[in-house]
Amino acid sequence: MTDRLALTKKIFLAMVLGLLLGSFTHYLSLDDSNFIIQFGVNGIIDLGGQIFIVTLKLLVVPLVFVSLACGASNLSGGTSLGRIGFKTLGLYLFTTAAAITLALIVANLINPGLGMSLASDTIFVGKESPPLKQVFLEIFPSNPVKAMAEGNMLQVIVFAILVGVAISKSGEHGARLRDGLNDWNEVIMRLVLMLMSVAPLGVFCLMTTVFANMGFSGILDLAKYFSNVVLVLILHFVITYFLLLRILAGLSPLGFFRDFYPVMAYAFSTSSSSATLPITLETLEKKMGIKKEVASFTAPLGATINMDGTAIMQGVATVFIAQAYSVDIGLGGYMMVILTATMASIGTAGVPGVGLITLALVLQQVGLPVEGIALIIGVDRLLDMLRTAINVGGDATVAAVVAKSEGKLEY
Numbered sequence: 500m501t502d503r504l505a506l507t508k509k510i511f512l513a514m515v516l517g518l519l520l521g522s523f524t525h526y527l528s529l530d531d532s533n534f535i536i537q538f539g540v541n542g543i544i545d546l547g548g549q550i551f552i553v554t555l556k557l558l559v560v561p562l563v564f565v566s567l568a569c570g571a572s573n574l575s576g577g578t579s580l581g582r583i584g585f586k587t588l589g590l591y592l593f594t595t596a597a598a599i600t601l602a603l604i605v606a607n608l609i610n611p612g613l614g615m616s617l618a619s620d621t622i623f624v625g626k627e628s629p630p631l632k633q634v635f636l637e638i639f640p641s642n643p644v645k646a647m648a649e650g651n652m653l654q655v656i657v658f659a660i661l662v663g664v665a666i667s668k669s670g671e672h673g674a675r676l677r678d679g680l681n682d683w684n685e686v687i688m689r690l691v692l693m694l695m696s697v698a699p700l701g702v703f704c705l706m707t708t709v710f711a712n713m714g715f716s717g718i719l720d721l722a723k724y725f726s727n728v729v730l731v732l733i734l735h736f737v738i739t740y741f742l743l744l745r746i747l748a749g750l751s752p753l754g755f756f757r758d759f760y761p762v763m764a765y766a767f768s769t770s771s772s773s774a775t776l777p778i779t780l781e782t783l784e785k786k787m788g789i790k791k792e793v794a795s796f797t798a799p800l801g802a803t804i805n806m807d808g809t810a811i812m813q814g815v816a817t818v819f820i821a822q823a824y825s826v827d828i829g830l831g832g833y834m835m836v837i838l839t840a841t842m843a844s845i846g847t848a849g850v851p852g853v854g855l856i857t858l859a860l861v862l863q864q865v866g867l868p869v870e871g872i873a874l875i876i877g878v879d880r881l882l883d884m885l886r887t888a889i890n891v892g893g894d895a896t897v898a899a900v901v902a903k904s905e906g907k908l909e910y
Contacts, residue, residue, distance in 0.1 A: 510764050513699040517706025517768075524711040540711045544704045551701025554694055555774040558687060560647050562777050563799040564659045565683045570795035571663020572677045580664065580796075583901060587797045590743075590897045591805045596841045597739050598807040602731045602814025603833050611724045611815065612822025652773065652803045660796075684791075691777040698778075702768040709880065721878050724819050728882055731811045732889050739807075740896045748903040750910060758786055759895050766891040770883045772802040775891055782895075789898050790907035797901055801894030806857075808886020808893075812879075813840045813858045820862065820871035832865040839864045855879060 521540075529536050571580055638653045640646040646654035666673040666680075741752035756763075762782050766775040776798060783794040817836050821828050828836075839861050855876070859869045902908035 509699040510702055510761055513703035514706050514764060514768060517703040518710050521707040521710025521712075524707075536711075540708060544711075545708045546704075548701060548704035548708050551698070551704065552769055552771070552774055555769065555771075555777060556650070558690055558694070558777040559652075559773055560650060560655060561683075562687050562691070562780060563652065563655055564647070564662075565680055565687060566780060566791065566795035567656060567659035567799055568663040568666065569677065569680045569684050570792035571660045572666035572673065572680070579905075580660070583793060583796055583905060586901050586904060587800055587897060588804075590900060591801060591893075592841060594739055594743075594807050594893055594897070595805065595810045596837060598731075598735050599810040599814040599837050599840045601735055601738075602728075602811040603818060603836065605731050605734065606727055606815045606818035609723070609727050609730075610818075610822060611727045612819040650773075652799065656799055656803065687777075688781055691781045695778060695781075698765065702765070705768045709884070721875065724815065724875060725878050725882065727819075728812055728815045729885065731815060732808060732885055735807060735811060736889055736892060740892060743896050743900055747900045748908070750899060750903075755787070755895075755899065755910070756892065759892070762895070763888040763892050767884045767888040770880070770887050772805075772887055772890050772894070775887075776802045779891060779894060783898055787895065787899065788909035789902040790905075790909075793902040793905060793907045794898055797898040798894055801890075801897060805890055805893050805897070808889035809857065810840045811889075812882055812886055813861050816858055816872070816875055817861060817865070817867065820867050820874065821865075823874060824868060824871060826867060828865045828867065835865055836861055 524535065524540055637651075638657060640651070640654035640658050643654070643658040645651075646658065666677050669676070740756075744750045744752045744755055759782060762775065762779050765778050766772065769775055779802070780794055780798050783789045783798055784791055814836065817828075840857070855872055858872060862869050862871065899908060899910070
């Protein structure tokens with residue numbers, strides 16, 4: 500426990516130092532060709548941060564496959580797996596719908612886009628959204644090796660569950676394979692612990708690079724929009740997650756997140772739920788007392804489909820852009836935003852910047868100009884860091900609630 504506390508303090512200190520150093524470098528207004536910027540910030544420091552991210556991602560696919568296959572093989576039959584899956588999916592969709600509903604309500608009270616200038620030098624080109632049929636079809640892998648190579652997490656999850664169920668039904672042969680997977684799981688978890696030991700350095704590099712290149716100037720230009728998103732993120736965290744933990748899991752929300760917040764700090768620095776997944780899983784199992792068969796199912800699924808923070812940004816951004824362009828989308832339009840954003844979270848990769856792509860889909864559905872996204876690009880990187888932390892907090896909340904309902908929580 501002492502080692503964990505020491506690591507937590509180091510991570511927090513690294514975040515603060517990175518923020519301060521990056522902001523100071525930004526306000527020096529050095530040219531890109533300057534030695535400090537070219538070889539320091541965008542050279543060695545950025546390289547250190549990128550190596551940290553790549554190494555985290557290296558562990559994601561093997562960890563998800565092995566841990567989920569182990570979890571599915573340890574469940575007592577398809578009924579138990581189906582029950583956990585139904586609860587998990589239902590809770591994730593509920594929290595996402597609640598998040599965007601709250602965002603729309605608060606944004607309409609604050610009116611972040613009234614009086615906003617439409618001038619923008621940035622152009623955003625949205626990708627054409629695939630048909631709904633294609634979205635569901637791509638959940639199922641035709642080639643599991645290709646799915647793993649491309650990091651298609653939903654397909655990896657489906658394949659891992661199928662393998663786990665097959666192992667549970669294969670008697671003695673399955674038992675031998677399950678033992679082997681459990682051994683692999685321990686090895687991968689050891690790799691996670693090894694990576695965590697250098698996490699403060701990686702977090703410092705990431706924070707320094709982000710704030711050296713962006714600073715806080717973008718926030719000042721869009722202060723009303725930025726503060727609106729941050730306010731809803733906080734409200735959703737305090738209201739939705741705290742109530743779920745208190746009412747459905749019988750836990751103290753403050754105590755729960757006091758133990759879990761280092762993972763949220765990782766998520767903040769990486770802006771990626773998927774990259775944070777190895778640390779999320781290790782913490783849920785070893786520190787939060789959630790059994791492997793539940794944690795290994797809820798956390799990978801959450802990193803893929805639980806996009807509460809992104810949904811909040813989409814809700815506020817929709818109101819902001821509608822008001823900036825003086826378009827009234829009406830109650831029906833807001834209902835369409837809730838439905839589209841909730842369903843778009845399924846299959847959305849947990850990687851930095853993906854929220855802007857799904858926002859384009861939402862805007863198209865209600866007839867708002869996709870070009871409006873250019874107005875908010877300046878602050879999206881910082882908001883992406885904040886909403887990723889909220890997403891990961893939501894993953895932990897749902898994991899705890901499901902584990903409690905299944906009698907697999909020892910926190």
